[in-house]
Amino acid sequence: xxxxxxxxxxxxxxxxxxxxxxxxxxxxxxxxxxxxxxxxxxxxxxxxxxxxxxxxxxxxxxxxxxxxxxxxxxxxxxxxxxxxxxxxxxxxxxxxxxxxxxxxxxxxxxxxxxxxxxxxxxxxxxxxxxxxxxxxxxxxxxxxxxxxxxxxxxxxxxxxxxxxxxxxxxxxxxxxxxxxxxxx
Numbered sequence: 332x333x334x335x336x337x338x339x340x341x342x343x344x345x346x347x348x349x350x351x352x353x354x355x356x357x358x359x360x361x362x363x364x365x366x367x368x369x370x371x372x373x374x375x376x377x378x379x380x381x382x383x384x385x386x387x388x389x390x391x392x393x394x395x396x397x398x399x400x401x402x403x404x405x406x407x408x409x410x411x412x413x414x415x416x417x418x419x420x421x422x423x424x425x426x427x428x429x430x431x432x433x434x435x436x437x438x439x440x441x442x443x444x445x446x447x448x449x450x451x452x453x454x455x456x457x458x459x460x461x462x463x464x465x466x467x468x469x470x471x472x473x474x475x476x477x478x479x480x481x482x483x484x485x486x487x488x489x490x491x492x493x494x495x496x497x498x499x500x501x502x503x504x505x506x507x508x509x510x511x512x513x514x515x
Contacts, residue, residue, distance in 0.1 A: 332415050332422070336364040339371045339399065343384045355392050355499045358464040360422035362396050362414045362497075369401040391486075394496025422498045424465055426489075428458045431467075438488050447476040457485075465489070466501040474504035 333354045337347055354361045363381070371377050378399070385395060396414040400407040435457045444452040454477075455470045467489065471477065486500045 332360045332362060332419050334362045334364050334411070334415065336366055337381075339365045339367045339377060342377065342380055343388075348384075348388045351389055351392070351395075355389070358499050358501070360418045360464075360498050361392060362398060362411070362418055364411055365397060365399045366402050368399040369404055369406060374399075392497060392499065393490065396497055418497050421495060422464060423462050424493070424495060425462055426459050426465070426493050431459065432456050434488075434492055438485070442484065444481055445478060447473065452477060460503065461501075464499040464501055465495055466503060468503045468505050470505050470507065472506055474506040477504055 335347060335351055335354070337343060351361060351363075363385070365381065368374070378397070381397065385397075386393070389395070396418055398407070398411045398414045400411060402408065435454070439454060444454055446452075452471060452473055455472075457467055457469050460466050460468045467485075469477075469485065482502050482504070485502055489495055489500055489502075
């Protein structure tokens with residue numbers, strides 16, 4: 332778990348967002364710690380500015396825990412470790428394959444995969460292949476044809492329905508080998 336500490340008076344800077352993106356690229360869980368909260372006069376406005384900046388610049392990590400505190404006075408510092416352990420549990424989550432495939436079938440029924448070359452893509456099943464970060468494999472005969480927009484749809488559905496807010500989610504597309512292809 333990475334704790335990214337920012338100054339409440341300065342908000343999220345460009346470099347802070349670059350660090351957060353790097354944390355996401357590395358597959359780590361992230362907690363945003365906002366220090367010097369006692370010095371902020373407009374707390375609602377400052378918090379809304381931080382949330383807006385996160386939503387526009389780090390949409391792939393929606394739901395990052397934000398902890399406000401004052402290191403000088405020690406006010407609300409204990410909440411930082413609670414947020415760290417909470418996001419660690421989310422980052423380390425395991426979704427059972429049966430439950431995952433029932434969800435997958437309902438998701439495809441609500442929004443079917445797109446047509447490619449005049450034929451609908453058939454997504455066979457999904458399974459979680461790794462924790463830390465949660466990584467899922469989607470099996471399909473033509474996995475390489477699945478558009479990135481549909482992969483984002485799957486990731487957003489996983490994040491929402493399995494309470495995986497604030498952690499990076501990976502989706503790997505796999506296709507079975509064709510036994511009829513000659514490997515000469």
